[in-house]
Amino acid sequence: MSIYYSVLEVTPTSQDWIPAYLAASNRLVTKHGGQNIARTSNHERLEGNGESPALRIIIQWPSRQAALNFMQDPEYVPHLEARTAGSISHHALIEGLDALA
Known part of the structure; x- marks a missing residue:
């Protein structure tokens, strides 16, 4: 069975939802066996064009x-x-698999 990664790009348009979301999300990720790997606004685009999201989030799932x-x-x-x-x-949602190896 492969592990999986949720990779999210999030740019809030409102701040109202964030406190309740973080409290619930933290608890529920753990409940379902997930682990927050990265949740940060500290990121940079190395390739490509376009707007960068405010936040990038990576969650590992079993x-x-x-x-x-x-x-x-x-x-x-x-x-x-x-x-x-x-x-x-x-x-x-990305399978933790190197299909090109």
Whole structure:
């Protein structure tokens, strides 16, 4: 079974959702076996063009299903809705696999 990574780019358009989101998200990531690897505004673009997000977040999951369970957790859903309403967000789930090796 492969590990998976959630890679998020988040630029808040409102600050109202952030305190409640962080408290719930921290607890629920742990509940589903995840680990926050990086949550930072300290990043730089090395290639490409375009606007950089305010935050980049990486969460490690023990499995794809753990990540999906987190995203679908009834306790998380209202916080997800608040984040997506109060930010420009992109979320990719990436398998920890080198398919080109």
